[in-house]
Amino acid sequence: MTEDEILQTLTRILRDLLMDDSIVLAMDTRREDVPAWDSFNYINFIVALEMEYGIKFKVSDVESFENVGAIVKQTKALRS
Amino acid sequence: MKSEPQQSPAVLASRTFGEDDQQAFARLTGDYNPIHMDPVAARRTQAGDVVVHGVHGALWALDTLLAMGAVPDEIASLTVNFPRFVHLGKGVELRIVSRKDDEIVATLSLGSIVATSLTVGLGATRDLDDTILEVVSPPSPKTRPANWTRMEDVAQLQGWMGVGASVDGISAHFPHVAAKIGRERTAAIALLSTVVGMECPGLHSLFSSFSVRLADSPNAPNGVRFRVTYTDDRFRIVRLDLAGAGIRGEVRSFLRPLAVAQQDIGQIARSISPTEFAGSTALIIGGSRGLGALVAKVIAAGGGRAVITYAKGKADALELEAEIRRHAGTAACTAIHYDAALDPSLQLASIGSGISHLYYFATPTIGQQRDGPFMPAALETFIAFYVTRFYECCRHLASLSDRPLTAFYPSTVFADNPPPTMIEYAMAKIAGELLCSHLNQSNIGVRVIAHRLPRLSTDQTATIPPVAARDPLEAMLPIIREVQGAATPASESSTP
Numbered sequence: 001m002t003e004d005e006i007l008q009t010l011t012r013i014l015r016d017l018l019m020d021d022s023i024v025l026a027m028d029t030r031r032e033d034v035p036a037w038d039s040f041n042y043i044n045f046i047v048a049l050e051m052e053y054g055i056k057f058k059v060s061d062v063e064s065f066e067n068v069g070a071i072v073k074q075t076k077a078l079r080s
Numbered sequence: 081m082k083s084e085p086q087q088s089p090a091v092l093a094s095r096t097f098g099e100d101d102q103q104a105f106a107r108l109t110g111d112y113n114p115i116h117m118d119p120v121a122a123r124r125t126q127a128g129d130v131v132v133h134g135v136h137g138a139l140w141a142l143d144t145l146l147a148m149g150a151v152p153d154e155i156a157s158l159t160v161n162f163p164r165f166v167h168l169g170k171g172v173e174l175r176i177v178s179r180k181d182d183e184i185v186a187t188l189s190l191g192s193i194v195a196t197s198l199t200v201g202l203g204a205t206r207d208l209d210d211t212i213l214e215v216v217s218p219p220s221p222k223t224r225p226a227n228w229t230r231m232e233d234v235a236q237l238q239g240w241m242g243v244g245a246s247v248d249g250i251s252a253h254f255p256h257v258a259a260k261i262g263r264e265r266t267a268a269i270a271l272l273s274t275v276v277g278m279e280c281p282g283l284h285s286l287f288s289s290f291s292v293r294l295a296d297s298p299n300a301p302n303g304v305r306f307r308v309t310y311t312d313d314r315f316r317i318v319r320l321d322l323a324g325a326g327i328r329g330e331v332r333s334f335l336r337p338l339a340v341a342q343q344d345i346g347q348i349a350r351s352i353s354p355t356e357f358a359g360s361t362a363l364i365i366g367g368s369r370g371l372g373a374l375v376a377k378v379i380a381a382g383g384g385r386a387v388i389t390y391a392k393g394k395a396d397a398l399e400l401e402a403e404i405r406r407h408a409g410t411a412a413c414t415a416i417h418y419d420a421a422l423d424p425s426l427q428l429a430s431i432g433s434g435i436s437h438l439y440y441f442a443t444p445t446i447g448q449q450r451d452g453p454f455m456p457a458a459l460e461t462f463i464a465f466y467v468t469r470f471y472e473c474c475r476h477l478a479s480l481s482d483r484p485l486t487a488f489y490p491s492t493v494f495a496d497n498p499p500p501t502m503i504e505y506a507m508a509k510i511a512g513e514l515l516c517s518h519l520n521q522s523n524i525g526v527r528v529i530a531h532r533l534p535r536l537s538t539d540q541t542a543t544i545p546p547v548a549a550r551d552p553l554e555a556m557l558p559i560i561r562e563v564q565g566a567a568t569p570a571s572e573s574s575t576p
Contacts, residue, residue, distance in 0.1 A: 018163055019177065019187055019194035032499025036193045039126070040286065040334065041163050043315045059314045 001079060003027075006072045013048045017041060027069030053079055088192075089175045093144045096171040097132040105136040108249045109270050113225050113277035113285070120393050124339040124369070126286070127165045128445050134162040134287050135273035137188050137196050139254045139266070141174050145200075146256035150176060151184060155261050157201030157329075158269070159291040164195040172196075205296040205326075226282030231313045234335060237280045238307035243267040243325045261294060261326075268304050268325035275306050281318050281335040292322070292329030306331070342374045343553060345407045349381040351557060357384030357564050361434045364388045365420060365473065366441030368397035371490070371536065374552050375439050378560050380404045380412040387431055389418035391442075420465055424473040433480040437563060438487040440470050446505055455504055462508030467515055478525040488563045489516050489530040496532065529563050 011025045018036050031037045037045070046062055049055075049071070055078040065071050106112045114121035115131055122130045138160045145151050166172055170190055178185040182203065188196040228234045243264055250267040251258035258266040269292065276287045303324050310319035320331040362379045366372040367388030373396075376386035386404065390397035397415040404413035418427050420442030444461050470489065478485045491509045498506030516528040536552040 017161075019161075019197045020192075030499065032501050035501055036164055038164075040288070043317070043334075044163075044288065047312070047315065047317065062314070 001076065003072050003076060006075050007068070009052060010045075010049065010068060010071065010075075013052065014045055017045055017048065025068045027067065027072065029068040030066070049075065055079060089177055091173045091175055092148065092150070093174045094171055095140060095174075097137070097166065097168060099168065101136070102130070102132070102168065104253070105133050105270075105273075108246060108253055109133075109135075109274045110246075111274040111277040113283065115286075116277070120395060123392065125336060127167070130168050132166040132168065133273050133277075134160070134166075134196060135270055135290075137166055137172065138198055139257060139270060141186055141188050141196065141198055142200070143254045143256045144174055145176070145184075145186060146260050151200055151202075151260070153202040154204055155200055155294060156203035156205060157199075157291070157293045159199040159201070159289070161197045161289040162195070162287055163197070164190065164193055166190065166195045201293075205294040207296050223283075225278040225285075226280065227284075228280070228282050228335065229284060229338060231311055231316060231318075231335060234281050234318050235308055235311045238305070239275075239279055240303050240305050240324075241271050241275050241279070242303040243271055244302050246271060264302065265294060265326040268327050271304060272322070272331060275304065275320070275322070276331060276333050280306065280308065280320060281333055284336040284338065285318075286334040286336055288317075288332040288334060290329060290331045292327040295323070295326050295328045342370075342377070345377040345381055345403055348374075348377045348553060349407065351553065352378060352382045354381070355383045356561075357382035360384040360436045360564060362386050362437040362439060362564075363428075363431065363435045363477065364439045364441065365418060366391075366443065367439070368393040368400060368415070370441065371533075371552060371556060372439065372441040373400050374556055375441075375560060376400060376413060377404060378553070378557065379437075379564075380408040382564075383408075384564070385411060386413045387435070388413065388415050389420075390415060391417070391419050420469055422469075424469065425476045428473075428476060435477050435481065435485065436483060438474065438477055438485060439563070440473065440487060440489055442469065446502070453500065453503075459504040459507055462504055463511060466508045466512040470512060471515060471519070474519065474526045474528070475524065481525075485526045486563055487526060487528045488559065489513070489528050491530050491532045493532050493534050529559075531559055 007025060007027065011023060014025060014034070014037070015021050015023050018034075018041060020036070023034060031042055046057060050057065053075060055075065057074065057078070061074055065074070102116055106117060111133060115125050115127055116133050117130065119130050122128070142158070166188070172188040172190060172195060174186060174188055176184060176186050182201065184200045184202065186198045186200070187194045228237075247263050247267045250270045251263040254266055254270070272290055273287070276285050304322050304327070305324045306320045306322040308318060309321045311317060316335045316337065318333050318335055320333070322329055322331060357379050360379070362375070362384060364372045364376050364386055367376045367386065368390035372388065376388045379386045388397055388400060394417070401413045401415040416431065418424075421444075442465055444465050474485065474487055489512060491513050492506065494502055494506045495510050495513070513530050516530040519526050519528050534550055534555065536550050536555055
């Protein structure tokens with residue numbers, strides 16, 4: 001699974017969560033860049049991502065993700 | 081983030097929920113959770129202010145769709161998500177965003193932001209057994225709403241919520257829903273708000289979503305059984321299964337982290353000399369909680385006098401005043417009402433000429449709902465608070481006294497790299513910094529010290545999951561000492 005494929009999945013999950021099909025995530029997207037992506041929706045997003053890939057993040061990872069690229073890379077690492 | 085252009089579906093209806101609506105829904109359902117009813121308590125939560133009952137908005141949306149004939153088929157299921165708070169007085173717009181053979185998806189939006197989504201599943205009700213949940217014993221909270229604070233407290237919760245007494249009122253409130261899916265089912269769905277807000281997780285809950293199928297079981301009990309079936313301690317997620325009164329499904333919620341309490345003055349006093357700030361009187365605008373309250377305690381613990389202001393949180397301010405007076409004496413603290421959106425001169429008339437220091441923590445709500453990339457009205461509000469009224473406050477205090485006034489202006493690290501969702505806030509803070517530099521070069525008897533504060537641990541910054549934040553006392557004490565030690569106007573600002 002490539003980073004680009006994971007990025008596409010993240011975009012789909014966030015679109016479904018926020019009901020906003022205009023969202024297109026990039027590796028350097030920060031949570032603050034997306035209107036309505038607040039802390040609760042961030043958690044819902046992380047949980048949906050965990051269910052999608054059958055993975056579990058550590059809380060310290062979730063706290064420290066600086067952008068979408070960091071989430072993609074950690075997802076890929078946990079899947080491998 | 082790139083953005084793909086989208087054409088928005090037509091608005092079918094709009095509504096602004098007010099206080100009367102909150103009271104009416106609370107009376108019907110019994111959901112009196114303070115996040116919906118008490119502005120002072122609600123401002124200490126992640127919502128920042130009173131929010132509409134999510135289930136109220138969802139049922140109003142469904143009732144409106146049914147009244148319009150937009151859902152001609154039978155309803156088999158209902159899934160509702162609450163991705164965004166709806167604050168009182170904010171208008172929501174109802175749209176149908178997708179329609180298929182087996183489902184209709186509608187949204188309630190604040191501008192371009194979806195606050196509630198409803199997926200109405202179409203088809204016949206099914207012969208689901210909605211009596212399967214065996215509840216051993218009801219929860220026995222000592223208070224209502226139930227004041228559960230730890231995940232282990234809620235992990236085993238289960239209970240039963242009768243719908244009988246609520247059926248008439250709720251059905252009359254949502255007549256088209258009641259006619260379509262039945263009075264008991266309508267009441268049961270409305271009472272999910274009460275299950276979450278008053279029972280489980282209770283006082284510190286946030287309702288995230290629910291999904292129910294309409295069950296076709298004539299012997300269903302006249303109430304909803306609920307049981308916690310899943311918790312995630314990492315993110316404080318609480319999931320309930322529910323069954324009864326013709327519905328079966330699941331509720332997802334959060335157990336909110338508690339508001340952050342600042343250290344008490346006794347603890348703070350250990351870091352401060354008891355005469356360190358003697359002879360000074362500090363006016364602390366926005367001093368009833370958060371960093372303002374911390375500054376008040378530090379000043380008083382150092383032998384100074386703190387005049388704290390509150391706009392809404394009178395009870396918080398009086399509690400703080402009492403704490404400081406117990407430790408440092410009656411003269412050490414006075415709480416006064418002050419609305420930072422209004423002209424300061426009349427409001428400060430009673431405090432006399434003795435103010436030597438000003439700490440300006442006044443702020444409107446920062447995380448406003450967005451309806452576009454730039455919101456001129458939001459910038460106007462922030463400018464009024466952070467620039468115009470700050471200037472007027474400085475001028476007024478300086479005019480009262482012969483001795484120079486030293487003011488602290490809290491700016492933000494967001495000024496360095498403003499996120500797009502906080503651009504108006506950052507712009508206004510930068511404008512405030514420029515004003516501080518200008519005041520320091522003007523001969524009006526005011527010296528302003530401005531610092532860009534990092535994220536500090538206060539009730540306004542408590543999130544799920546917890547985000548690393550500095551200890552407020554550790555961050556603020558050097559700044560307070562700098563401000564208290566700056567007795568004369570200087571020619572240069574410390575603003576970056």
